Amino acid sequence: MSRREHRVLGWLFTSPYLLYSLVFFLIPLCWAMYLAFSDWNLISPVYNMVGLGNFKKALENPGVRSAFWVTYKFMAFFVPIVVTGSLLVSLLVNSLPRYKSLFLVGYFLPYLASGVATSLVVKGVLSYNSPLNEWLRGSWNLTIDWLGSPVSALLIVAVIIAWKFIGYYSLILTSGLESIPTEVYEAAAIDGVTGWSRFWRITLPMLYPALFTVLILSAGVTFGIFTEVYILTKGGPDNATNTWQMEIFTQAFSKLDAGYGSAIAILASVVTFASIYVIRKLMEKWGDRYGWE
Amino acid sequence: MYKCKKVMAVVLTAGLASAFLMGCSQETTKTTTQPDGTVTIDFWAAPNPPQQKYWQQMADEFAKENPKVKVNVSPMPESPSSEAGIQAALAGGSAPTISENISRGFAAQLSDSKALVPLDTLSDWGEIIKNRQMNNTISSWKFADNHQYVLPIYSNAMLFAWRIDMLKQLGYNEPPKTYGDVMALGKKLKDKYPDKYVWANPDLTDPTWWKRWFDFFMLYDAASNGNKFIEGNKLTADDTSGVKTLTFLQDLGKNNLLLTNQSTDPFEKGTSVWTTIGPWTFSTWKEKYPELKFNESYVLSPPPVPDGMSTENVKTFSDTKGLVIYAQAAPEKQKAAMQFIKWVYSKPEHDQKWLEITNLPPARDDMNTNDSFKSYLSQHPELQPFAASIPNGVPPVDNAKFNDLQTTIGKQAVNPVVTGKSDPAAAWNAMKKELQGALK
Numbered sequence: 245m246s247r248r249e250h251r252v253l254g255w256l257f258t259s260p261y262l263l264y265s266l267v268f269f270l271i272p273l274c275w276a277m278y279l280a281f282s283d284w285n286l287i288s289p290v291y292n293m294v295g296l297g298n299f300k301k302a303l304e305n306p307g308v309r310s311a312f313w314v315t316y317k318f319m320a321f322f323v324p325i326v327v328t329g330s331l332l333v334s335l336l337v338n339s340l341p342r343y344k345s346l347f348l349v350g351y352f353l354p355y356l357a358s359g360v361a362t363s364l365v366v367k368g369v370l371s372y373n374s375p376l377n378e379w380l381r382g383s384w385n386l387t388i389d390w391l392g393s394p395v396s397a398l399l400i401v402a403v404i405i406a407w408k409f410i411g412y413y414s415l416i417l418t419s420g421l422e423s424i425p426t427e428v429y430e431a432a433a434i435d436g437v438t439g440w441s442r443f444w445r446i447t448l449p450m451l452y453p454a455l456f457t458v459l460i461l462s463a464g465v466t467f468g469i470f471t472e473v474y475i476l477t478k479g480g481p482d483n484a485t486n487t488w489q490m491e492i493f494t495q496a497f498s499k500l501d502a503g504y505g506s507a508i509a510i511l512a513s514v515v516t517f518a519s520i521y522v523i524r525k526l527m528e529k530w531g532d533r534y535g536w537e
Numbered sequence: 538m539y540k541c542k543k544v545m546a547v548v549l550t551a552g553l554a555s556a557f558l559m560g561c562s563q564e565t566t567k568t569t570t571q572p573d574g575t576v577t578i579d580f581w582a583a584p585n586p587p588q589q590k591y592w593q594q595m596a597d598e599f600a601k602e603n604p605k606v607k608v609n610v611s612p613m614p615e616s617p618s619s620e621a622g623i624q625a626a627l628a629g630g631s632a633p634t635i636s637e638n639i640s641r642g643f644a645a646q647l648s649d650s651k652a653l654v655p656l657d658t659l660s661d662w663g664e665i666i667k668n669r670q671m672n673n674t675i676s677s678w679k680f681a682d683n684h685q686y687v688l689p690i691y692s693n694a695m696l697f698a699w700r701i702d703m704l705k706q707l708g709y710n711e712p713p714k715t716y717g718d719v720m721a722l723g724k725k726l727k728d729k730y731p732d733k734y735v736w737a738n739p740d741l742t743d744p745t746w747w748k749r750w751f752d753f754f755m756l757y758d759a760a761s762n763g764n765k766f767i768e769g770n771k772l773t774a775d776d777t778s779g780v781k782t783l784t785f786l787q788d789l790g791k792n793n794l795l796l797t798n799q800s801t802d803p804f805e806k807g808t809s810v811w812t813t814i815g816p817w818t819f820s821t822w823k824e825k826y827p828e829l830k831f832n833e834s835y836v837l838s839p840p841p842v843p844d845g846m847s848t849e850n851v852k853t854f855s856d857t858k859g860l861v862i863y864a865q866a867a868p869e870k871q872k873a874a875m876q877f878i879k880w881v882y883s884k885p886e887h888d889q890k891w892l893e894i895t896n897l898p899p900a901r902d903d904m905n906t907n908d909s910f911k912s913y914l915s916q917h918p919e920l921q922p923f924a925a926s927i928p929n930g931v932p933p934v935d936n937a938k939f940n941d942l943q944t945t946i947g948k949q950a951v952n953p954v955v956t957g958k959s960d961p962a963a964a965w966n967a968m969k970k971e972l973q974g975a976l977k
Contacts, residue, residue, distance in 0.1 A: 285650060372796060
């Protein structure tokens with residue numbers, strides 16, 4: 245095959261992906277950028293270019309401000325829960341003598357569950373007249389407004405999404421655990437390093453590449469939460485669960501303000517990029533301590 | 538040379554993509570009339586099976602008498618909402634010829650954006666109104682520019698349902714009619730059943746715009762005797778009635794008579810004794826709660842009113858939706874659409890069929906007098922209070938900014954009052970200030 249044919253073949257093979265990216269990513273992105281500087285509602289034949297007006301309006305909007313802080317509050321709940329949970333599952337599965345794959349597949353199943361179905365089940369379980377709440381009232385005289393309090397609503401959403409992702413992340417961590425050479429543990433055992441000390445001084449540092457991936461992925465998830473919040477709380481109470489995606493949805497699809505919604509989407513992507521960059525740098529610093537580059 | 542080839546490849550890929558996209562977007566520029574003279578019109582029905590069934594039947598029957606017009610009925614996209622689906626279709630140039638399920642507020646927004654055909658400028662409009670006996674009904678649907686953009690299909694005066702079986706246990710034979718009566722009933726309920734509530738409605742803490750139709754506006758329309766909340770671009774809300782409405786909501790909350798926690802079917806399961814109700818609820822109850830019987834387990838009533846007010850002919854919010862013709866449609870399609878609408882509303886039997894299939898009262902002046910409906914209503918007594926309340930229905934706000942305006946009512950007034958974060962008068966004034974700013 246000549247060099248020319250090789251190149252044509254290369255383009256041919258990559259063209260589906262390029263076309264897909266162009267149609268579903270690049271063109272919508274450019275379109276959103278354009279919309280963000282206009283006051284177009286997608287219907288009116290007349291619209292104005294408003295410069296940075298939509299961005300200024302977004303920065304003054306309490307909904308956008310709440311989305312900014314809610315994301316970090318959610319991160320503070322979600323990331324520790326999901327990382328600890330998936331680490332525990334992977335350690336547990338890795339210590340099994342047999343049927344590891346079977347258990348891993350079992351834990352992975354929630355990841356395939358529909359967010360809508362999961363949220364509806366949780367909504368039913370936590371409703372005032374559910375068996376759980378009837379029991380709490382009957383036995384302990386306890387009435388809890390699970391989704392009506394800002395902290396518990398945020399925590400519940402974090403737990404649902406953590407439940408969904410723990411199986412997926414434990415797959416990554418299990419492969420990380422399996423890649424730690426047994427010789428390292430044997431050498432450590434000879435030096436008398438066992439139990440917790442072995443976990444903190446050997447397992448965790450050696451697991452760094454997998455943990456790095458899990459931490460970055462889980463931090464990224466917090467910027468894209470929508471389904472669970474939409475079904476369970478609609479962003480309430482008092483904007484306590486109003487995520488970026490919820491705010492974008494409200495402005496662009498509920499209030500039909502496409503230009504303003506696009507401006508918020510662009511702000512959200514800038515915040516996401518900056519936050520992930522900072523987290524990545526912090527993680528790299530942590531890795532440097534253990535000699536990972 | 539190599540660079541040039543790279544550029545060529547990118548250009549080629551972009552060209553292919555553009556051709557692909559253009560192929561997708563040119564639907565509306567196709568010839569609208571077939572060589573044999575047949576015109577095809579697209580009708581988007583509301584995304585629920587009964588309404589789709591009705592319009593499909595109408596389209597099939599119409600086709601038998603009018604072979605030159607073909608009506609394609611399909612459910613309107615509901616992703617993420619029917620309004621957003623229509624907006625996306627308009628933006629993509631693929632709007633249907635007609636759609637139903639259009640509220641006055643959304644119609645105001647669409648007409649402001651020149652997306653709708655003023656129906657009164659099309660021939661046959663006057664005849665449709667005359668044939669359907671809706672001269673009175675249609676008069677309140679005129680828009681600010683004096684045109685008619687929507688043909689109302691149904692007018693559904695919202696009512697409240699009371700668990701009469703539980704009320705009887707408390708010594709009541711009929712539902713309370715005034716705020717004072719409701720509070721007195723609430724006290725008796727709490728004394729006997731501390732875990733039960735008068736009203737279980739988590740929506741009262743949710744600022745979503747349309748939720749105000751089914752709580753605030755029902756009570757406000759009753760308290761103000763149908764005062765228009767917003768007229769054109771002017772806030773015309775009545776202060777006394779508004780503050781009384783909010784005070785009532787706050788009193789319910791303060792006395793632990795209001796449950797704002799999420800709960801599953803609280804009225805049906807007896808957690809609460811009061812709920813907002815529309816005629817669409819009955820088909821769900823028939824399937825899910827067949828034990829709920831009209832006049833045995835529940836009764837229907839208009840909203841309660843402030844103490845001392847007349848309890849006769851109480852006004853309430855009217856959930857009204859209609860059909861529109863889109864300006865994007867070619868003139869021959871618009872003409873064919875009017876032909877179809879004229880045919881549908883030429884016979885009261887078609888509205889009778891609508892009532893039978895959907896349970897929604899047709900928007901007609903003769904709903905309570907026409908024999909076509911009388912016999913059906915006598916077989917379905919639970920629908921009679923809805924039909925009787927049609928004259929007391931107050932249509933929704935028809936301002937193009939309806940979404941922002943109604944969100945403000947929730948955020949500034951209803952939500953903080955119910956949660957006890959603001960007192961009724963302060964909340965009312967804060968709401969008014971924000972509404973006046975938005976209406977400028």
